[in-house]
Amino acid sequence: MTTGKTPRIVILGAGLGGSIAAFEIWEAVGDKAEIIVVNKGHRYQFVPSNPWVAVGWRKREAIEVDLRPVFQKKGIIFHPEGAARIDPANNVVQLTTGEALTYDYLVIATGPELAFDEIEGLGPHTGFTQSVCQVDHAVAAGTVFDQLAANPQPIVIGAVQGASCFGPAYEFAMIVDTELRKRKVRDRVPMTFVTSEPYIGHLGLDGVGDTKGLLESEMRNRHIKWIVNAKVSRVEAGKIFVEELTEDGAHKADHELPFGFSMMLPAFRGVEAVRGIEGLTNPRGFILIDKHQRNPAFPNIYSLGVCVAIPPMGKTAVPVGVPKTGFMIESMVTAVAHNLKQELSGQAPTHEATWNAICLADFGDGGVAFFAQPQIPPRNINWAASGKWVHLAKEAFEGYFIGKVKAGKSEMFFEKMALNMMGAHKLKGE
Numbered sequence: 001m002t003t004g005k006t007p008r009i010v011i012l013g014a015g016l017g018g019s020i021a022a023f024e025i026w027e028a029v030g031d032k033a034e035i036i037v038v039n040k041g042h043r044y045q046f047v048p049s050n051p052w053v054a055v056g057w058r059k060r061e062a063i064e065v066d067l068r069p070v071f072q073k074k075g076i077i078f079h080p081e082g083a084a085r086i087d088p089a090n091n092v093v094q095l096t097t098g099e100a101l102t103y104d105y106l107v108i109a110t111g112p113e114l115a116f117d118e119i120e121g122l123g124p125h126t127g128f129t130q131s132v133c134q135v136d137h138a139v140a141a142g143t144v145f146d147q148l149a150a151n152p153q154p155i156v157i158g159a160v161q162g163a164s165c166f167g168p169a170y171e172f173a174m175i176v177d178t179e180l181r182k183r184k185v186r187d188r189v190p191m192t193f194v195t196s197e198p199y200i201g202h203l204g205l206d207g208v209g210d211t212k213g214l215l216e217s218e219m220r221n222r223h224i225k226w227i228v229n230a231k232v233s234r235v236e237a238g239k240i241f242v243e244e245l246t247e248d249g250a251h252k253a254d255h256e257l258p259f260g261f262s263m264m265l266p267a268f269r270g271v272e273a274v275r276g277i278e279g280l281t282n283p284r285g286f287i288l289i290d291k292h293q294r295n296p297a298f299p300n301i302y303s304l305g306v307c308v309a310i311p312p313m314g315k316t317a318v319p320v321g322v323p324k325t326g327f328m329i330e331s332m333v334t335a336v337a338h339n340l341k342q343e344l345s346g347q348a349p350t351h352e353a354t355w356n357a358i359c360l361a362d363f364g365d366g367g368v369a370f371f372a373q374p375q376i377p378p379r380n381i382n383w384a385a386s387g388k389w390v391h392l393a394k395e396a397f398e399g400y401f402i403g404k405v406k407a408g409k410s411e412m413f414f415e416k417m418a419l420n421m422m423g424a425h426k427l428k429g430e
Helices: 016-032 047-054 067-074 135-150 167-182 211-221 326-344 388-407 413-422
Strands: 008-012 034-038 043-045 064-066 077-079 083-087 092-095 100-102 105-108 155-159 191-195 224-227 230-236 239-245 251-258 261-265 301-303 357-362 367-373 381-386
Touching: 008 016, 016 034, 016 067, 016 105, 016 326, 016 388, 047 135, 047 167, 047 388, 064 067, 064 388, 067 077, 067 388, 105 326, 135 167, 135 261, 155 167, 167 191, 167 261, 167 357, 167 367, 191 230, 211 224, 211 367, 211 381, 230 261, 301 326, 326 357, 357 388, 367 388
Parallel strands: 008 034, 008 105, 034 077, 105 301, 155 191, 155 261, 191 224
Antiparallel strands: 043 064, 083 092, 092 100, 230 239, 239 251, 357 367, 367 381
């Protein structure tokens, strides 16, 4: 433990979960703890806008926030050099500079590492496919997309085996369709959607409402072909090789898909700083947690966001992960903040996140929204709808959330009011 009277809370990661966690924990514990954030880089990225960046609808500067003045204003110490490794047995975070940072409580909100290397030829760095997982990737994808639009060729978009984040793949496919129609070249660009899901609209959640029907209808209306139960074998320059399986996992067909542009979402794994630590992570490097967001082996470690371990939702022919959507992550943040407040007061943590899933999937000229409560069926709320209003709602949410980060706030009063009207709560029992 750290020396001195003031406990130290270290937060690893300053993405959607980590940045909001820093604000909400600061609000919850006040001057009862020193709060330190460790992140690779000093800029927050609003990741849901990355598909817009990749087709030129946003500049990266519009979706980024410099976190240094935000944290400084609140007295939160910030280390933008990042963590190299954590030592949970000794309550130490080893920074990339070699500095050892001790803690009383650790909140792991690193997000995932992108496992492009698990499939030959996948990814924007050493492979042949693009990505919208990070803003750097989206900017690079935009350059290749412009080249494609100038010289129309087939497009392949989707998510590979083991992926857990399917919404952005659907979003990007529809947004690309919309933009190609604006540029009047859609008629010259065949499009195929390739996914490990057992059916269109599964989303890693076994569907929500009629996401299957809604998304299949969108695909047909936009002349996008699809392959489900798909396992990507390898990618070469201009070609993606896919094995299609039956629902029971038997071989069904092989596909060699040509492309001039391809965006395939990868599988995720835990980041190197935590991966392989016994008792802390599962074999994929995701953080093991209990119902209070605490690690069972190291109870002074909490975790939230995409880096937490969630078992897959039933058996599928091709591995499919469970997504962690924005509202689900924010519910984890609230539970962690409340539980840390209890611990600093000498109480045992009692708060549990709802993990409800709310998503706005923008299609450029419309979209699909869904609400799953809880995320795992059977559900109390199982709702999906589509319309042009979804695009407008996504734009409004982008502005609101970026504004919230700039202001250093975890939740505006009208956000809570709106969620209450929907019956969406962040903590169980609310």
